[in-house]
Amino acid sequence: MHKSIGEINRKIHDGSVRVVTAEEMPFIVEELGEEGALKEVDVVTTGTFGAMCSSGAFLNFGHADPPIRMERVWLNDVEAYGGIAAVDAYIGATQKSTTLEDEYGGAHVIEDFITGKSVEMRAISRGTDCYPRRTITTELLLENLNEAIMCNPRNGYQRYNAASNSTDRTLHTYMGMLLPNRGNITYSGSGLLNPISNDPQFRMIGSGVPIFLGGAAGMIVGQGTQHSPASGFGTLMVTGDMKAMSGDYIRAATMTGYGVTLYVGLGVPIPITDLDMVRRTAVRDEDIEVDIIDYGVPQRSRPTLGRVNYAELKSGSIEIGGEEIRTSSLSSFRRARQVAEELKHWIEGGKMEMMLPTRPIDPIKSAQPMRETVQGPRVLDIMDTRVVSIMETEEIATAAKKLLKGETNHLPVLDSDGKLVGIVTTYDISKAVVNPTKGSRVMDIMKRKVVTTVADEAVDIAVQKLERHNISALPVVDQERQVIGMLTAMNLGKLFGGRWLK
Amino acid sequence: MKLVVTFSRKAGKKPIIAQVVRDTGILINVERAMIDSSEGEALIDIPDESCTLVKERLADLGASVRILEAGIFLDESECVDCGTCITICPQEVFWFDDDWKLQMDESKCVLCGRCIEICPHRALSQKSES
Numbered sequence A: 001m002h003k004s005i006g007e008i009n010r011k012i013h014d015g016s017v018r019v020v021t022a023e024e025m026p027f028i029v030e031e032l033g034e035e036g037a038l039k040e041v042d043v044v045t046t047g048t049f050g051a052m053c054s055s056g057a058f059l060n061f062g063h064a065d066p067p068i069r070m071e072r073v074w075l076n077d078v079e080a081y082g083g084i085a086a087v088d089a090y091i092g093a094t095q096k097s098t099t100l101e102d103e104y105g106g107a108h109v110i111e112d113f114i115t116g117k118s119v120e121m122r123a124i125s126r127g128t129d130c131y132p133r134r135t136i137t138t139e140l141l142l143e144n145l146n147e148a149i150m151c152n153p154r155n156g157y158q159r160y161n162a163a164s165n166s167t168d169r170t171l172h173t174y175m176g177m178l179l180p181n182r183g184n185i186t187y188s189g190s191g192l193l194n195p196i197s198n199d200p201q202f203r204m205i206g207s208g209v210p211i212f213l214g215g216a217a218g219m220i221v222g223q224g225t226q227h228s229p230a231s232g233f234g235t236l237m238v239t240g241d242m243k244a245m246s247g248d249y250i251r252a253a254t255m256t257g258y259g260v261t262l263y264v265g266l267g268v269p270i271p272i273t274d275l276d277m278v279r280r281t282a283v284r285d286e287d288i289e290v291d292i293i294d295y296g297v298p299q300r301s302r303p304t305l306g307r308v309n310y311a312e313l314k315s316g317s318i319e320i321g322g323e324e325i326r327t328s329s330l331s332s333f334r335r336a337r338q339v340a341e342e343l344k345h346w347i348e349g350g351k352m353e354m355m356l357p358t359r360p361i362d363p364i365k366s367a368q369p370m371r372e373t374v375q376g377p378r379v380l381d382i383m384d385t386r387v388v389s390i391m392e393t394e395e396i397a398t399a400a401k402k403l404l405k406g407e408t409n410h411l412p413v414l415d416s417d418g419k420l421v422g423i424v425t426t427y428d429i430s431k432a433v434v435n436p437t438k439g440s441r442v443m444d445i446m447k448r449k450v451v452t453t454v455a456d457e458a459v460d461i462a463v464q465k466l467e468r469h470n471i472s473a474l475p476v477v478d479q480e481r482q483v484i485g486m487l488t489a490m491n492l493g494k495l496f497g498g499r500w501l502k
Numbered sequence B: 001m002k003l004v005v006t007f008s009r010k011a012g013k014k015p016i017i018a019q020v021v022r023d024t025g026i027l028i029n030v031e032r033a034m035i036d037s038s039e040g041e042a043l044i045d046i047p048d049e050s051c052t053l054v055k056e057r058l059a060d061l062g063a064s065v066r067i068l069e070a071g072i073f074l075d076e077s078e079c080v081d082c083g084t085c086i087t088i089c090p091q092e093v094f095w096f097d098d099d100w101k102l103q104m105d106e107s108k109c110v111l112c113g114r115c116i117e118i119c120p121h122r123a124l125s126q127k128s129e130s
Helices: A005-014 A025-040 A106-114 A275-281 A310-314 A333-348 A396-406 A426-434 A459-469 A491-497 B016-024 B048-060 B084-088 B114-118
Strands: A019-021 A043-045 A048-051 A056-060 A072-075 A078-080 A088-092 A101-105 A119-124 A135-140 A147-155 A162-164 A171-173 A176-178 A185-187 A210-213 A216-223 A236-241 A250-255 A259-267 A269-271 A289-294 A304-309 A317-320 A323-329 A410-414 A420-425 A473-477 A483-488 B002-008 B029-035 B039-045 B064-067 B072-074 B094-096 B102-104 B124-126
Touching: A019 A025, A019 A333, A025 A275, A043 A333, A048 A333, A056 A106, A072 A088, A078 A088, A078 A106, A088 A106, A101 A106, A101 A250, A101 A259, A106 A119, A106 A250, A106 A259, A147 A259, A162 A176, A176 B084, A176 B114, A185 A310, A185 B084, A210 A236, A210 A269, A210 A333, A259 A333, A269 A275, A304 A310, A304 A317, A310 A323, A323 B084, A396 A410, A396 A426, A410 A473, A410 A483, A420 A426, A420 A473, A459 A473, A459 A491, A483 A491, B002 B016, B002 B048, B016 B048, B048 B064, B072 B102, B084 B094, B084 B114, B114 B124
Parallel strands: A019 A043, A162 A289, A185 A323
Antiparallel strands: A043 A269, A048 A259, A056 A088, A056 A147, A072 A078, A072 A119, A119 A135, A147 A236, A162 A185, A171 A176, A210 A216, A210 A259, A216 A236, A250 A259, A289 A304, A317 A323, A410 A420, A473 A483, B002 B039, B002 B064, B029 B039, B072 B124, B094 B102
16 A cells, blocks of 8 residues: 555645654554554654754844944854844854853744843944945834744754763763763653654655744755764755744754754654655664764763663663663653644644655765864874883982983983882972871882873863863873873973974 | 861860760761861761750860851752762762753762752852851
């Protein structure tokens, strides 16, 4: 049996269409079987409501008198991109305010417009013959704009890896606050309600398909940026009229310590034309797996702590290596449900018709990492290779002499195998002189917990270590914990010598 | 029940909470404490029925004691039920009900303030004490 889109639309018109949410679909298939479900169900609605940083809107302000060609534009002190004609701008969700920093940003401007608040627009220009005006400041409501077209380059991630943190300090990430020592796991996405998870082959999801976006009827533009369905991370570029959106489904947010983002309500209706679509939309939380990524490792490819499915994530806790770790969501499943429900009512009420994609989305593409032609500075580029060190069994006085002679403030301390076991600073020596009771040998006063770096570590990461621990030097160690160099705050000065700033 | 105990340390470093525990046999749970050289403030949790006794004994030892009434305020118009607060709360104040709506048990809160800081929608704040 095959149902055509025309047939489904006829049912939408005569009011006999049967629409269910992607949450209901697995039960229907279980009850009626696949053939039965195909006969019964015409459309499955999906929904998600979560942080979607890659969002924003094109705004057209109309012409002022005398006219201005706005070169730089600020909305409530948040800069919008003005490099598009005279009175157009793109306000990006994650752009932060020049005055309120992380507490207000592009996402807040969008929310304020949608919820009817007044927004102050400021712009500057050099002035031209056709656009003589140089500055403008005005208060604007959404209704004062000619157009406010939300256009989000990357929304509706098919699924998203969960996050945890194995280090001993708290991390503030776009995945929320990650407690030390795998203290929690955070996740994003609505699992079985997720649009692309219900059509991973992109048979019904593609350009021109009508959707629910922020409470308004919108449309899929096409594949989103960084679209990577080969690994299960497809994305969508979507658009919709901001003037028809609702503050219930568009919410600005701040991930503390990370920055501003926009919570977007997005739902895609999926017409059930054949058995394949029945099977796809019967997907359950148990079927959708993600990795738990360790955000404690500051590299593009971070290690994985395990693999879980959405049913496990939603259960509230997961066991990893015999340890029970609590999970919490960053997106709202309650609102995702509301999106799917509302979309269902729209279709049942004849408000939205089904449409096949006018241009398909590539179902097997893989996103590439950035091509880097100039490697950023590594520790080995600027470290000091003349290392003055001391054995742990030596006298403190010897350490003092070495510090003086070596013109350094940090002495890495080695054991008899030449391995790093501690560090002493001029401060430690001074303390030992003032308070001599601790002992007379280096091992009695050295710090045993040494923060180290390795030769091929990016300098930016080493600098983070210096800042975080409030220290001024890092021993550079090899795999055998032999000290092959020192990186001190002074070495960082080399970065300003020109080579790395070109 | 939670009590806020404020004491001065000028009179010496008397272990007043330990003293009350020993004298009354009531197990006092210290949930938060900030003590510096001149004064201290501790948030303690005790069984409701022992409230009067503990308050009196602490007062006898020179501390000022009040019942903690303030707690966390959830602004429902800002909350979107994302649940980010759930795992970062050390007291397990928050959870989802069967409809994925955020629920909270204020009585467990020790006002550590972590949820206020991290709520992406700035929906949580500290109630002012009346």
